Structure formats: C-alpha cells, structure tokens
Amino acid sequence: MNIIDRRLNPGSKSLENRQRFLRRAKTLVRDAVKKSSEARDIKDVLEGGEVSIPLDGMHEPRLRREGGIRDMVLPGNKKFVEGDVLPRSGQSGGKSREAGEGDSEDAFRFVLSRDEFVDIFLDDLELPDLAKRKLAEAEQETLRRAGYSVSGSPTNISISRTMRLAMARRVALRRPRPEAIAELEAEMRDCSEERRTEIVAELASLKSRMQRISYIDPIDIRYRRFESTPKPVAQAVMFCLMDVSGSMSEHMKDLAKRFYMLLYVFLTRRYRHVELVFIRHTDRAEEVDEDTFFHGPASGGTLVSSALEAMKEIVKSRYRPEDWNIYAAQASDGDNLYSDGDVTAALLKDFILPVTQFFAYLEVGEATGNPFDTSDSSLWALYQRLGSEGAPLSIRKVSSRGEIFPVFHELFQRRSKQEKVAP
Structure with a gap:
C-alpha cells in the first residue's frame, strides 16, 4: 500500500x-x-x-547543450589580460574583501x-562488527516478495509477468498477427478477382477472430505479492564503565558524562534492541541505573579491575557471548593502583576482550595547555600495548568539551568490513 x-x-x-x-x-x-x-x-x-x-x-543541477559552433562578439577591456583574477563584488552573506586580499567566503x-x-x-555512525544474531527472539517483521497473485493493488501490477502470460495466451489461441493482416491487404491490391474474394473472406475471419481474442485479458494480469516475515534482530549490549574515584576532578567527570550522554543518545536513537549496563567504580564497582550513573555522587580509591570483574560476572549471568554483541566503553583519568595492573591486564586478555566486539577507552584529563606534558598513564600504556597486539580496542584522550564530538565520531564512524578502528 x-x-x-x-x-x-x-x-x-x-x-x-x-x-x-x-x-x-x-x-x-x-x-x-x-x-x-x-x-x-x-x-x-x-x-x-x-x-x-x-x-x-x-549550485542547482541543470541541463545544457554542449558542442556545436557559436559565433559571439565580446567587448574588450583595458584593465585585465588573460590570466588575471577578477575581484568578487558585492556581499552575499559573507565577508567582502578588496581585490588582492584573498578569496571571500560566502x-x-x-x-x-x-x-x-x-x-x-x-x-554515518554505527556499532562496529554488529554480527551475532539470536533468531529465537526476533520481534521485528518485514515485507518480502512471495510470488504473484491474480488480485491486488494496481500499484503492484507486474508488467513483465502480465505481458508474458498475455503473449502465451495469444499464441495458444492462435490470435492473428497484425503483420499477417497487413500482408493480405497488400496482396489484395494486385490480385485477380477470384483471389480478391478469397482474401476478403479470409480478412473478415481474421479480424473477427482478433476481436474475440483480446490483446490483454483480465486473466493475464498478475500482481506482485508480499507477505510479512520475521526478521532476525541483532542483539547488543553496551557496558558503560566510568571511574568516579577521588582522582577524577569535576572537569574530568563532566567530560566522561558528556561522552556517555552522547553514547546514550546514539544507541537509543539508532538501535532498537541495544541494552545498556551502567557500571561505576571507585575501589569497588556497582551496577547502577541511568539516573544514578549520571547524577549520583561517589568518591573513593581507584581499582579498575573491580569494574572489569563486575562486567565479567554480568556477562556470565545475563549475556551469553554466542547470542549477544557485547560492547564496552570505559572512561577514566588513567590512575590505578600499581598492584592492580596485572589483575586488570589478565581480565582484559583472558575474558573481556575475547568476548567483546569492540572496546573503547576514553582517558579524560585537565586542559593544562602545556604542549610538553606528554606523559602517559599506566592504564593508557596497558591499553596501548593490548591494541598493538590486535585486540578489538580503541583508545582516545580528551581534555576539553570541544574534543568530545570529534573523538566520538572517530570511535563509531561507519567503516567497511575490511577496515578496523585504529587503536
């Protein structure tokens, strides 16, 4: 319809x-x-x-005629020669400049x-490598072609199938061809009187038969038929891991929350079957609801492995890796206990990264404006090493609000199947 x-x-x-x-x-x-x-x-x-x-x-697309020869008489000038750049005159929404000062921008x-x-x-944003599907819980239906029918809407008429059936019927019933009638009429002009009588009778018979056998009959018309069929829905879950320890300043927390707010808008706007799991951590991790994740106060020490351990237990209990596309986005200032580094690396290498389709790490920092401050945190060095080993991991740094949107676009922009996210 x-x-x-x-x-x-x-x-x-x-x-x-x-x-x-x-x-x-x-x-x-x-x-x-x-x-x-x-x-x-x-x-x-x-x-x-x-x-x-x-x-x-x-510029509006338009048709124009090319080729041919046109004779034109153009007035000359005393000011410009071939190769000179003509200054732009007037103002049309941009800054006008004098000749020689550069191009204006309209x-x-x-x-x-x-x-x-x-x-x-x-x-042009999407979740990378959204592949695993669980057919048993398909809830979305789509229309697919289901052959042809003898009734339907006029907009669904199949012209090719209708003409094919009409031709087959005309051939089977031996409907006279217009060419055969034209040949007899041409022959009748230069034939004998006896032959003329035969041709007139034959023409009358052929024309009568042509009127009885229509060119297209209602029984020839076929309509394209569609039927609803369940469509496999890709299931995905996004784990949002945010560091809310005492080392995270209000500026850092603001950057992390802005990133997660943008991620939340992206997932709820573009995908129907994507669940979000919010985990925040200090020296211990807890799964919270959306309001607590964005607005609830918290502070304490830093233990990154607690968030990864919580994610591991939730995946084992609720999200089977064979059925779910698992994603994770972590935001932290990069601080972690020295003794927790090996535990964090083991959790990532042995469980988290093998079951995730994509893991994004966002390191937030203060906008110091010092170009010589290039030191990397212990957590950044760990993720950088894992990314160089081929893990589905991408890491970025932000220190101001203006960097959130470009970084988010880099992490989730649409890519070809062969192209991977650069670590």
Whole structure:
C-alpha cells in the first residue's frame, strides 16, 4: 500500500524543495553539523539550530547543450589580460574583501529542526562488527516478495509477468498477427478477382477472430505479492564503565558524562534492541541505573579491575557471548593502583576482550595547555600495548568539551568490513 500525502505546504514554504535541498547538500550539511556541534552542549545539540554551508556547494543541477559552433562578439577591456583574477563584488552573506586580499567566503544559513540535526549528526555512525544474531527472539517483521497473485493493488501490477502470460495466451489461441493482416491487404491490391474474394473472406475471419481474442485479458494480469516475515534482530549490549574515584576532578567527570550522554543518545536513537549496563567504580564497582550513573555522587580509591570483574560476572549471568554483541566503553583519568595492573591486564586478555566486539577507552584529563606534558598513564600504556597486539580496542584522550564530538565520531564512524578502528 502506498500513502500519498496531498496536504498543502505551509504558506511561503515548500517541504519537497527543502528535502531535495538537504539531499543534494547532504555532505556539506553533515560537515556543518559536526563543526557546529563541537562548541555546543549536548542538550543544545538535541534542540537543533542554525548551520551555515558555503554557497559554492549550492549550485542547482541543470541541463545544457554542449558542442556545436557559436559565433559571439565580446567587448574588450583595458584593465585585465588573460590570466588575471577578477575581484568578487558585492556581499552575499559573507565577508567582502578588496581585490588582492584573498578569496571571500560566502555562506548559506538555514535552521535545522531537532530531528533533522540529530539524524544528520548520527547518520554515518554505527556499532562496529554488529554480527551475532539470536533468531529465537526476533520481534521485528518485514515485507518480502512471495510470488504473484491474480488480485491486488494496481500499484503492484507486474508488467513483465502480465505481458508474458498475455503473449502465451495469444499464441495458444492462435490470435492473428497484425503483420499477417497487413500482408493480405497488400496482396489484395494486385490480385485477380477470384483471389480478391478469397482474401476478403479470409480478412473478415481474421479480424473477427482478433476481436474475440483480446490483446490483454483480465486473466493475464498478475500482481506482485508480499507477505510479512520475521526478521532476525541483532542483539547488543553496551557496558558503560566510568571511574568516579577521588582522582577524577569535576572537569574530568563532566567530560566522561558528556561522552556517555552522547553514547546514550546514539544507541537509543539508532538501535532498537541495544541494552545498556551502567557500571561505576571507585575501589569497588556497582551496577547502577541511568539516573544514578549520571547524577549520583561517589568518591573513593581507584581499582579498575573491580569494574572489569563486575562486567565479567554480568556477562556470565545475563549475556551469553554466542547470542549477544557485547560492547564496552570505559572512561577514566588513567590512575590505578600499581598492584592492580596485572589483575586488570589478565581480565582484559583472558575474558573481556575475547568476548567483546569492540572496546573503547576514553582517558579524560585537565586542559593544562602545556604542549610538553606528554606523559602517559599506566592504564593508557596497558591499553596501548593490548591494541598493538590486535585486540578489538580503541583508545582516545580528551581534555576539553570541544574534543568530545570529534573523538566520538572517530570511535563509531561507519567503516567497511575490511577496515578496523585504529587503536
């Protein structure tokens, strides 16, 4: 069934032209959305807003005739010669500059709604290697082709199948061909009177038979048939591991929460069957609900292995690795007890990384502005070593709010099957 929306557009607006414009300028709009989102709060991103794109990318497609010879008379000039760059005149939304000062930058500004902004921002993001499926709990249904039927909607008529059956029926019933009638009529012009009488009788018989046997009969019409069928739904779980120990400053916690808020919006917006497990830890780990994870106060020592151990027990009890796509995103300042390093490495190598499709580690830090401060934490060195050994692991550092969006896009951007996330 096809539904056609025939409602009138609002005054002085064309919804179809707007959607056509967004499709044509999708790449430019996507880049503008990502650029504008870097300086925004996550709540502001969810409300949409104004974006601007260069006018150079807004050329309308048009048809023009190429080739041939055209004679034109053009006036000459005394100011420019071949190869000179003409200065741009006028102001069309950008900064105008004098000749010789460089190129001006024109922009086209328009407002995106909340849904348009979020959809464009999340358009090329996905969970890596979403492969495992559990067919027993498929809840989503989809339409698939199921042959042909003799009744249905006119929009589902199969022209090729209908014409094939019509031709077979005409051949079986020996319907006269128009070419045969044309040959007899041509022969009748230069034949004898006796032969003419025979041709007239034969033509009358053929035309009568042609009228009785129609070119297309209702019994020839076939319609494409569709039926609902269960569609396997990929099940996935995302473990959010956040360090809330005393070494995490309020700035670091704010960066980590912003990352997880963006991850939460991405998963709930793009995927229907993705569960989220929130684990926060100090020297001990606990599974909490969403509100406690983002707003509940906590402090204490640091023991990273406690969060990994909690994730291990939850996977064993609720998420069978053969049926679930398991993902994990960890945010920490990189501090950990020296004695806990070997335990953390063993948990990662022996259980966590072998059962996960992808593990993202985000190390948050203070924005010191010191370019010579390049020291790595013990946790960063451990993850870097595991990533170099081929584990499904990617690590990033952030120290300011403006780095959250680019880093998030790097971790979850859509990739080909052969391409892997760079550690």
